Amino acid sequence: MARDLAEAARAARTPAPPRRALLLRVLPTGLYAGRARVLLERSALANRRAWLTLLGGFFEPLFFLFALGVGFGRLVSQVTGPDGHPMSYVAFVAPALLAASAMNGAVYDATFNIFFKYRYAKLYDAMLATPLGPVDIAVGEISWALLRGGTYAAGFLLVMAGGGLISSPWGLLALPVALLEAFAFAAVGMAATSYMRSWQDFDLVQLALIPMFLFSTTFFPLSVFPRPLQLVVECFPLYHAVEMLRGLTTGWVTPAMLGHAAYFAVMAVAGSVVAAHRFGRLLLR
Amino acid sequence: MVAATVRDVTDVCPLVKAAGLVKRFGPVEAVRGIDVEVRRGEAFGFLGPNGAGKSSTMRMIGCVSPRSGGELTVLGMDPDTDGARIRARLGVVPQEDNLDTELTVRQNLQVYGRYFGLSRAHLRAKAAELLEFAQLTDRADDEVDPLSGGMKRRLTIARSLVNDPDLLLLDEPTTGLDPQARHLLWDRLFRLKQSGVTLIITTHYMDEAEQLCDRLVVMNEGRIAAEGSPAELISRYSTREVLELRFPPGEQPPVEPFMDGMAERVEALPDRLLFYTADGEATLAAAHGKGLRPVSTLVRRSTLEDVFLHLTGRSLVE
Numbered sequence: 001m002a003r004d005l006a007e008a009a010r011a012a013r014t015p016a017p018p019r020r021a022l023l024l025r026v027l028p029t030g031l032y033a034g035r036a037r038v039l040l041e042r043s044a045l046a047n048r049r050a051w052l053t054l055l056g057g058f059f060e061p062l063f064f065l066f067a068l069g070v071g072f073g074r075l076v077s078q079v080t081g082p083d084g085h086p087m088s089y090v091a092f093v094a095p096a097l098l099a100a101s102a103m104n105g106a107v108y109d110a111t112f113n114i115f116f117k118y119r120y121a122k123l124y125d126a127m128l129a130t131p132l133g134p135v136d137i138a139v140g141e142i143s144w145a146l147l148r149g150g151t152y153a154a155g156f157l158l159v160m161a162g163g164g165l166i167s168s169p170w171g172l173l174a175l176p177v178a179l180l181e182a183f184a185f186a187a188v189g190m191a192a193t194s195y196m197r198s199w200q201d202f203d204l205v206q207l208a209l210i211p212m213f214l215f216s217t218t219f220f221p222l223s224v225f226p227r228p229l230q231l232v233v234e235c236f237p238l239y240h241a242v243e244m245l246r247g248l249t250t251g252w253v254t255p256a257m258l259g260h261a262a263y264f265a266v267m268a269v270a271g272s273v274v275a276a277h278r279f280g281r282l283l284l285r
Numbered sequence: 286m287v288a289a290t291v292r293d294v295t296d297v298c299p300l301v302k303a304a305g306l307v308k309r310f311g312p313v314e315a316v317r318g319i320d321v322e323v324r325r326g327e328a329f330g331f332l333g334p335n336g337a338g339k340s341s342t343m344r345m346i347g348c349v350s351p352r353s354g355g356e357l358t359v360l361g362m363d364p365d366t367d368g369a370r371i372r373a374r375l376g377v378v379p380q381e382d383n384l385d386t387e388l389t390v391r392q393n394l395q396v397y398g399r400y401f402g403l404s405r406a407h408l409r410a411k412a413a414e415l416l417e418f419a420q421l422t423d424r425a426d427d428e429v430d431p432l433s434g435g436m437k438r439r440l441t442i443a444r445s446l447v448n449d450p451d452l453l454l455l456d457e458p459t460t461g462l463d464p465q466a467r468h469l470l471w472d473r474l475f476r477l478k479q480s481g482v483t484l485i486i487t488t489h490y491m492d493e494a495e496q497l498c499d500r501l502v503v504m505n506e507g508r509i510a511a512e513g514s515p516a517e518l519i520s521r522y523s524t525r526e527v528l529e530l531r532f533p534p535g536e537q538p539p540v541e542p543f544m545d546g547m548a549e550r551v552e553a554l555p556d557r558l559l560f561y562t563a564d565g566e567a568t569l570a571a572a573h574g575k576g577l578r579p580v581s582t583l584v585r586r587s588t589l590e591d592v593f594l595h596l597t598g599r600s601l602v603e
């Protein structure tokens with residue numbers, strides 16, 4: 001009798017089977033419990049006092065915008081915009097800084113923070129002892145990194161709008177594009193983190209990010225490079241983000257945008273798959 | 286009706302059944318073909334020295350480590366295909382605490398419950414109940430890091446109960462705790478057992494195994510050396526009493542002259558001789574008669590420690 005009551009209580013508590021996104025329904029249940037959302041809840045709680053860090057990530061590109069746009073912009077009064085017409089330097093550089101801040105926010109979270117949680121806090125070991133699987137972890141953590149990158153982007157976009165640096169209604173699409181970019185960088189960042197052996201390896205992350213930040217037509221147009229270097233720059237993911245965001249904020253929208261977006265979609269999917277697979281292998285030994 | 290049948294089946298089936306279970310890490314064979322059955326409601330122990338393969342076995346049962354060979358069912362299901370469903374009904378206390386250091390004590394319980402898909406309202410009440418159980422109510426809103434080792438361990442145990450598990454896996458629950466903290470934990474585990482939770486415990490403390498386990502296996506180098514209740518093992522592999530003779534360093538006599546007649550068995554440890562005998566006092570008198578002059582003597586009951594020494598030829602407490 002007592003047993004029956006306990007059993008009934010258990011049944012009442014048993015959660016309804018979670019809704020699983022169509023794409024993820026094909027995965028075996030051992031890898032995915034459909035509960036990536038609770039990782040976001042956890043991250044929100046864990047970061048409840050990290051608003052200072054968030055604020056820093058928001059102001060960093062603003063400082064760049066001020067230094068370059070207002071200071072440097074006095075010297076370089078005009079550059080050639082995506083449509084071939086001259087435009088103000090500050091309007092040229094702003095969408096690139098937007099792209100860079102979305103990238104930095106996402107990569108920082110998906111590399112340093114995830115490595116710490118994996119290697120030192122053993123957070124994922126604790127999670128995998130519950131019904132959660134490696135896909136929940138990958139999706140949950142990538143989503144958080146993407147939210148963080150996306151928050152920076154949204155703040156920066158507001159500043160751009162306030163400063164009159166968005167000259168086209170297409171600019172509204174800049175936010176979803178920045179989110180897609182952050183998603184792609186977060187996914188690839190987490191996948192890369194699964195290969196890191198120690199903190200030293202993170203110097204490689206910096207080594208990849210800094211040239212990308214400086215040369216992805218962030219501060220000057222592609223035309224200043226000789227053709228062979230142009231080809232290299234065109235491979236950088238940040239270049240594609242800058243192209244898209246600069247096009248949208250200036251209203252120069254071409255079919256090439258779809259190609260750029262596809263680049264990020266592939267990055268996002270490939271990064272997520274590798275991250276889930278690798279972390280599954282590392283943790284479930 | 287159907288539900289009742291299902292429950293009856295799980296009632297008679299062992300909660301954990303392993304046959305020829307193997308775990309390999311590359312060339313290292315951590316578990317070398319063990320057969321284990323854990324029944325509903327019992328407290329089952331894995332006893333063994335460092336590297337015996339206890340944690341490797343627990344991780345396989347916990348469905349976080351795929352087996353390399355053999356058969357394994359947990360709660361009647363196969364970990365390879367039903368891992369998530371099994372884990373939903375397990376509570377796990379890992380060998381090393383992995384509490385969430387970015388959350389408070391209370392949040393650790395609530396967020397962990399969310400991983401099981403439990404509702405926030407349910408977890409608010411559950412967390413309060415578990416905080417009480419772990420005697421951590423007054424630390425509920427503190428960070429985890431500054432807690433003492435014993436408090437962290439209690440919190441980890443409380444966390445493992447958040448989903449009201451059918452089976453609780455405890456990997457060395459009291460290692461590194463002071464005697465008082467150990468006794469408090471034993472009391473908590475005992476209460477859980479009374480409430481019908483099945484426990485699997487690994488330990489290298491003999492007294493812990495004797496206190497907590499209904500049945501246990503002694504593991505050594507990946508194999509099971511013996512199986513039974515603590516009392517059975519003691520009666521099978523040891524004598525009723527043990528006489529310990531301590532000698533000053535370097536003056537311990539060889540064992541050979543005492544092998545015949547004085548005791549059933551004599552073991553030499555670095556600092557003392559152990560005589561396994563039915564009557565310790567009589568053996569002590571005989572030892573004095575043979576001219577032995579130890580610095581101290583002790584007649585005591587036989588323990589699992591002695592079983593272990595007999596089975597593996599080495600002492601657990603070095």
Ligand SMILES: Nc1ncnc2c1ncn2[C@@H]1O[C@H](COP(=O)(O)OP(=O)(O)OP(=O)(O)O)[C@@H](O)[C@H]1O
Binds near residue numbers: 310339
């Ligand atoms: N992830 C791993 N990779 C490689 N070898 C491992 C791994 N985990 C355990 N081993 C090896 O397997 C063997 C058994 O280890 P295990 O942790 O199961 O022992 P244990 O009985 O729990 O020991 P202890 O009492 O020290 O916790 C050891 O030789 C260990 O080095």
Ligand SMILES: [Mg+2]
Binds near residue numbers: 456
């Ligand atoms: Mg162990």
